[in-house]
Amino acid sequence: MEGFRALPSIDRFLQSDPGRALAEVHGRARVVSTLRTELSRARGEIRAGGDGVALAREIDGRVAAALAAGAVPGLRPVLNLSGTVLHTNLGRALLADEAIAAACAAMAHPLALEFDLDDGGRGRRDDHVAGLLRELTGAEDALVVNNNAAAVLLALNTFGQGREAVVSRGELIEIGGAFRMPEIMERAGTRLVEVGTTNRTHARDYQAALGPDTGLLLKVHTSNYRIEGFTADVPAPELAAIARGAGVPLLNDLGSGSLLDLSAFGLRREPTVREAVAEGADLVTFSGDKLLGGAQAGFIVGRRALVEAIDRNPLRRALRLDKIRLAALEATLRLYRDPDRLAQRVPTLRLLARPRDDIAAQAARLAPQVEALLSAHGYTVAVCDCDSQVGSGALPVDTIASTGLRITGAGGDAPDRLAACLRALPVPVIGRIRDGALLLDLRCLDDDESLLSTLAELPAP
Known part of the structure; x- marks a missing residue:
């Protein structure tokens, strides 16, 4: 019973400095609902032998993390490096x-x-x-x-x-x-x-x-x-x-x-x-x-x-x-x-008409910088030729010569693991897996910094 008593009541949490701060950002009703969920989870852990005092100290952080995760919109921008310019699942055309x-x-x-x-x-x-x-x-x-x-x-x-x-x-x-x-x-x-x-x-x-x-x-x-x-x-x-x-x-x-x-x-x-x-x-x-x-x-x-x-x-x-x-x-x-x-x-036409030489020069600039960000995770990066496509059912058998970054790592599941990590970033990076590597086609990348700053947010290995 002592472990359960260590957990805060809803009123006590809401009167605390962390509770008031969270209510100011997310609203009282949302904080109360999330707190109830985390308290229920903590009680289950105590029943399984967990330390109630230690769990009580974690409640502030757990509630804050859950609220932050719930506040992330599902419909949010991504970096489309799939090689498909008009990607139906990524919203098709960008507006002028x-x-x-x-x-x-x-x-x-x-x-x-x-x-x-x-x-x-x-x-x-x-x-x-x-x-x-x-x-x-x-x-x-x-x-x-x-x-x-x-x-x-x-x-x-x-x-x-x-x-x-x-x-x-x-x-x-x-x-x-x-x-x-x-x-x-x-x-x-x-x-x-x-x-x-x-x-x-x-x-x-x-x-x-x-x-x-x-x-x-x-x-x-x-x-x-x-x-x-x-x-x-x-x-x-x-x-x-x-x-x-x-x-x-x-x-x-x-x-x-x-x-x-x-x-x-x-x-x-x-x-x-x-x-x-x-x-x-x-x-x-x-x-x-x-x-x-x-x-x-x-x-x-x-x-x-x-x-x-x-x-x-x-x-x-x-x-x-x-x-x-x-x-x-x-x-x-x-x-x-x-x-x-x-x-x-018109962005669609601009991306379709983007010169191959321009994309290749961007790939040459980015390859060493991207490898510096991914090397600690066990990945290597190389410039490669690739083909983009229009997408959304347009010109299905036609491709456009492009250039990308070919990222490889140890293990047969390395491309899938990296792809999952990139999708979990605050700004998800969407590539495609090809021939045992994750390929980032750069045709639709407007500026280098948008990719580099996003990859810099990868959690430490």
Whole structure:
């Protein structure tokens, strides 16, 4: 019993200097809840033979440590050295400074979200980006929803509910997180009609599938995989002509989507949204937070009458964007009016276009400094060539030459142990394990000090 009496009561702890200090930072209720948990744990240790007096002396520190651990946000910045620029699990695109400023202003102030400043009446929130999208894509009209899957769902539901949507078997993609195009079509109330085969689909396949129940033709850009070899598909202009002849719309889902030719950055050419519109698609859907480099969003651009019909769909309200993302997207789209400076102003494009020589020079600088920080833990560091990738389903078979740090240690589990230690840092460092080593690809590392200062916080071995 003596050991239990040594433990402080809740009131006595709260009146102590450490208790008052913790309550000031974390709040009384949180301190009380945490203290109860630690006291219960200490009593269990006393029952198992622990020293109650010694445990009582540790209560202050235990409560403080538990409160500090609980105060660390789960959603916090990391250093993305994985080699994937648009890493879905790490939040995809980084926003441009202009977009960040616009989002902060939207958070801090009232703004004319759905208020027409010209006549004082109610406005349309998508008008803040619709004009820019018309200008940048050549489409008659545009609207925005919360992601591209939502854009496809909304368009399919508007024109295909209770009717048929015709699509090539080779384009029945699975999107990240196991969302499959056939399942999205089912939720939209559309009956899927598959045509062609996995590797070859012809115009006659689409024409044979047309009938009185056809609601639309669907073309899906296979942005997250490639089928190579004995293949055939129907070019978008030819498919658009088939749709026009049948009197149904052609929906072209570009997936990642791009507003400019990526070959300017040394990447393989992808179809642009403007090209898809010019090729005759009645509606084009694409993402805002992938190759475009903006906030998460899904865009629908195309013929005005069709966009207006989508805008009247009751599902539309459930999928709309908030003011913060709209503000960030408007600022991002404005940057595309000045294509000559995009690579400097849009982080996604800047990282994709970063010269290999620049990354290699950074690796040469960092290697000895990183080894000095890790040598006490039994690791050695060497500069190595590696390949980065775009990520998020964009250009899946294309890689970008890069340079990284190859870190090795004793034991077959050395890379996994180090990776776990780096993930536990206040600013977690995310690399990838390859060929028995932990690889830190430096393509997405903006400055040396951010890595060095983070690694300096590794606990002593």
